[in-house]
Amino acid sequence: MRTSIVRRVGLSVAVAAALTSVAACGGSDSGSESRGGAVTKAEPIAALLAVQKKTGGANSAKVEGTTTMGTQMTMKQTGSIDWSDGISGTMDITYTGGAMADAMKQSGSDGTMQTRYFKDGYAANVGDAFAKQAGGKHWISYGYEDLAALSGASGELMKEQLQNTTPDRGVKALLASGDVKKVGQEDIRGVATTHYSGTVDVAELTAKNSELDAAQLAAFKKQLKDSGITTEKVDIWVDGNDLLVKKTERGRMKTGELNSTVFYSDYGTKVSVVRPPASDTIDFSEFLQQQGASGEAS
Numbered sequence: 001m002r003t004s005i006v007r008r009v010g011l012s013v014a015v016a017a018a019l020t021s022v023a024a025c026g027g028s029d030s031g032s033e034s035r036g037g038a039v040t041k042a043e044p045i046a047a048l049l050a051v052q053k054k055t056g057g058a059n060s061a062k063v064e065g066t067t068t069m070g071t072q073m074t075m076k077q078t079g080s081i082d083w084s085d086g087i088s089g090t091m092d093i094t095y096t097g098g099a100m101a102d103a104m105k106q107s108g109s110d111g112t113m114q115t116r117y118f119k120d121g122y123a124a125n126v127g128d129a130f131a132k133q134a135g136g137k138h139w140i141s142y143g144y145e146d147l148a149a150l151s152g153a154s155g156e157l158m159k160e161q162l163q164n165t166t167p168d169r170g171v172k173a174l175l176a177s178g179d180v181k182k183v184g185q186e187d188i189r190g191v192a193t194t195h196y197s198g199t200v201d202v203a204e205l206t207a208k209n210s211e212l213d214a215a216q217l218a219a220f221k222k223q224l225k226d227s228g229i230t231t232e233k234v235d236i237w238v239d240g241n242d243l244l245v246k247k248t249e250r251g252r253m254k255t256g257e258l259n260s261t262v263f264y265s266d267y268g269t270k271v272s273v274v275r276p277p278a279s280d281t282i283d284f285s286e287f288l289q290q291q292g293a294s295g296e297a298s
Contacts, residue, residue, distance in 0.1 A: 044182045044196055047238075048175050054242035056168035058267040059084040063091070065263060070256030073100035082271035083166040086119035089271050104129075116273050120144060123276050134290075139281040146285050167264055170247045174198045174234050186237060188246050189263065193237040232258070243267055 060082040068074045074097035081089035095101040095111040104111050108129035115124045121143040131138045174180055180198035187193070232251035239245050244264050251258040275281075 044180050045175065047182070047194070047242075048171055048180065048196060051236075051238045051242045051244060052168045052171040052175065055171060055238075055244045055267075056083075056166060058167075058243060060089075060267065060269050060271050061167060061264045062266040062269055063262060063264060066261055068257060068259040069098070070258065071098055073098040075100070080266075080269055080271045081117070087117050087166070088119060088273050089117050090273050091115045091117070108132075116276065118273065118275065121146075123281060125276065134282045134287060137280050137282045139276040140284055140287060141276075141281050142284045146283075167244050167247075170234070170236060171244065174236055183235075188237050189265075191239050191245055193239050193245050195235065195237050197233070197235045199231060199233050 060080065062078075062080045064078045066074075066076050073095055076094045076096060077091050079089055079091035081087060081091075091114070093113045093115060095104055095113070101111050109127045113124055113126060115122055121141060123139050123141040125139050127138060130140065134140070174196060180196060183195040183197050185192065186195050232249060235246075235248045236244055237246040246264070247260075247262050249258060249260040
C-alpha cells in the first residue's frame with residue numbers, strides 16, 4: 001500500500017468520519033435580520049440555545065449515519081462518543097463508494113475500518129492489507145500534535161476540529177445562520193421531534209447568538225471554503241428534552257455533492273474505549289519514515 005493511499009485511508013478518512021458523524025461541517029448565523037424578506041424570529045433562537053446547552057451537557061451518545069463527500073467517498077458509520085473531557089469513543093466505518101472505497105479495494109481491503117478516538121489522538125484499524133506493508137501491524141495511530149505538525153495549517157484545523165467536535169456544534173452551526181426557522185413537528189424513528197432548518201452562507205457567517213469565539217468562527221469559515229462550499233443547508237430535529245435526534249447537511253463541494261445524515265440516541269450512554277495493542281500498532285509518522293526509507297513514498 002503506497003503512502004498516498006495510507007494518507008487517504010488512515011488520515012483524511014478518519015478525520016472526515018469524525019467531522020461528518022458528530023458535528024455539522026459548517027456554521028450558520030441567527031440574528032433577527034431579514035434575508036430575502038424572511039424575518040428570523042426570536043423563538044427558534046431561544047429554543048436552539050436550549051438545545052445547544054442540553055445536548056452539549058449530555059456528555060455522550062450513540063451515533064449512526066451516512067455521508068457522501070463528492071467523488072471522494074460514500075460511507076456508513078456507527079458507534080458511540082463521549083465529549084465530557086475531549087473526544088473519546090469508537091466508530092465503525094464502511095466505505096461504499098468513491099475514491100476512498102476504490103483505493104481500499106485496490107489495496108485488498110474490504111472497505112471497513114474501526115477508528116478509536118482518545119483525548120490525545122486516534123487510531124484506525126486499516127486491516128490485513130495494511131498489515132502486510134507495516135510489519136504485520138493492523139493499527140495506525142495519530143497524535144493530534146503530530147497531525148498538526150505533519151500537515152501544517154490544515155492539520156492544525158483538523159486537530160482543533162477533532163478535539164472539539166461534539167453534537168452541540170451542529171446546533172451552534174445552525175445558530176450562526178441568519179436563516180434559521182422552525183419547520184414543524186415530525187416523528188423520527190418513533191421519537192416526536194421539532195424540526196429546525198437554516199441555510200449557511202459562508203460570506204455572512206457571524207458569531208451572533210451562536211456563542212462561537214473568533215477562532216471557532218474562523219475555523220468554520222476556513223473548513224467550508226477549503227471544501228469549496230459557499231452555501232450549505234443544515235437541518236436538525238430535537239426531542240422534547242432539547243436533545244438532538246437527527247442532523248442533515250446538504251451542499252456542494254469542489255469534488256461534488258455533500259450529503260450527510262446522522263442520528264443520535266442513548267444520551268448518557270457509557271463509552272469505553274481501549275487503545276489497540278502496542279504490538280499491533282504503528283505510529284503514522286514512523287510509517288511514513290519507513291515508506292520513505294524503502295523508496296515507496298509518493
